[in-house]
């Protein structure tokens with residue numbers, strides 16, 4: 001898609017823009033270059049998974065484009081990277097007709113079925129040999145796209161196969177789909193493309209963790225999440241869920257006047273290559289072509305084995321006759337084409353019995369119902385325990401003790417109950433009673449307005465104390481190897497470990513007296529605990545288990561500080577100005593840092609040697625503002641506060657969170673309040689305008 005020379009040239013131009021620090025571009029040529037640069041970086045990031053610049057640098061370039069387009073709205077193009085952001089999305093989706101009906105595929109489940117398919121195809125075609133193209137069957141939501149004169153003009157759901165919902169604005173949020181592609185180079189005026197929208201496993205997991213942290217039930221699986229997201233009427237939310245798409249079929253096209261059919265469109269693998277060349281994510285690397293069915297079968301088996309190692313869900317393979325002319329000869333039934341078949345991997349669903357429901361208390365006091373089921377073997381593991389998340393899910397799924405339930409485990413995604421089979425009830429099933437009191441400490445349970453989760457609010461509740469420590473030592477937090485949940489629990493029960501600082505005060509001699517603890521394992525544990533004192537600051541912040549502060553927020557906070565205790569000074573308003581920090585998260589952080597016992601705990605950790613400086617923060621390399629401190633207050637006339645802060649930091653300046661003797665510059669916008677008053681009194685602070693600030697950074 002991009003030659004080496006083009007890539008190098010655009011990369012060089014990216015660096016020039018980044019270094020220039022210009023506020024807005026003033027020529028149409030420059031804005032065109034900037035758009036090309038952003039397209040290249042999106043392609044490298046989303047399609048090739050091999051970015052050339054840091055996320056922050058991409059954001060800087062994107063903002064430069066946004067500012068320029070605000071200044072020169074006439075220069076906005078339909079396919080500008082800024083145009084993904086959907087505006088004015090209201091009302092129901094309009095229904096649109098597909099150019100060609102979206103059929104589904106016939107299914108096969110074993111090699112015999114595939115041989116049968118091959119035999120029938122050869123018979124119908126009167127051929128001895130057929131070439132097949134084999135590719136993954138992506139497990140998401142199917143979409144149909146239309147590109148006209150090189151621009152993406154429409155995206156639709158499958159709907160009833162003949163007509164679907166017009167979801168163009170949502171489809172534009174999918175970064176793996178180009179807003180324009182040079183189909184005209186191939187003589188194509190209009191194309192209709194089929195593809196599958198996915199959420200990769202990692203983003204799905206992160207998204208669900210956020211939902212759980214916020215007290216919502218997680219989405220069932222990546223397939224439902226992707227398909228459901230396509231129908232959300234809030235483009236910003238769609239963007240947040242980080243959808244991706246593979247495109248795998250050109251279902252219709254019209255040629256430009258005088259053009260001839262491009263060679264690529266004569267075979268299926270040629271179409272995949274054409275799409276790939278135009279910047280789409282087609283299964284170009286995943287597909288393989290075979291001229292015999294045994295090769296096809298082997299390839300399907302190979303893929304099934306590596307299914308769990310893929311970053312996205314697939315539920316099988318699709319086998320397609322490679323020659324398009326032969327596809328046309330074979331035609332279709334009313335349901336499915338005769339030239340293609342799906343090969344479905346072994347089911348990851350199983351039927352089981354709901355034996356009991358236990359209630360577990362988490363680190364934030366949340367009481368989670370956990371279903372104990374008759375053990376079933378699904379997708380390579382035995383499942384006997386399934387989280388039900390909250391009371392509403394029990395009601396929604398109409399679960400009763402003793403029910404027959406359908407269980408699914410999609411890849412490495414946590415298993416879940418799809419449904420109960422009410423028609424199989426015998427009458428002996430019992431209702432599931434949610435407890436009124438904490439099953440561990442017996443305090444009353446509370447539910448906040450708008451939340452689905454019941455909580456024990458006794459912060460001394462032993463379950464919470466233990467879970468907080470388990471979280472602190474866990475892999476994504478302080479990562480203390482060998483200090484698993486069982487050991488935390490055991491030390492707690494023995495009264496050797498009562499709180500987080502206690503982790504750094506363990507009596508290793510006593511531990512040596514425990515059965516199962518040899519010298520080697522104690523040395524390893526001691527070493528792991530010692531090493532954890534040097535973990536990067538964001539891990540410590542995440543490990544503190546502040547409600548709603550997940551790994552991402554911990555990293556955002558870390559970028560803002562040099563020392564953990566600086567967070568004490570942050571106001572609700574300052575926190576909310578940070579990326580992805582809403583009122584709930586900000587409130588929880590303020591709450592944590594105004595609680596005296598938390599502060600005491602942090603001081604104790606520090607005195608035990610846990611490092612609280614931000615050693616990972618990029619040290620600026622001698623910019624104009626090296627060693628100077630800044631604070632922004634009030635509404636600045638042109639800059640967003642976060643942009644102004646980033647500009648100061650890029651030049652070596654440091655942002656402070658409050659007015660103090662350490663502050664050099666207070667940059668003042670409209671309606672500045674108490675900070676301005678305080679700065680005036682201090683006499684040491686230079687009070688400047690945005691204009692003066694801009695002169696300093698330019």
Ligand code: IVH
Nearest residue numbers: 104105135136137138142196248249318337
């Ligand atoms: S080809 C006429 N290829 O599977 C061609 N479909 O059960 C029809 N799917 O509705 C589709 N990956 O949503 C095709 N590589 C792939 C696919 C694929 C997933 C979905 C698609 C279709 C369903 C059929």
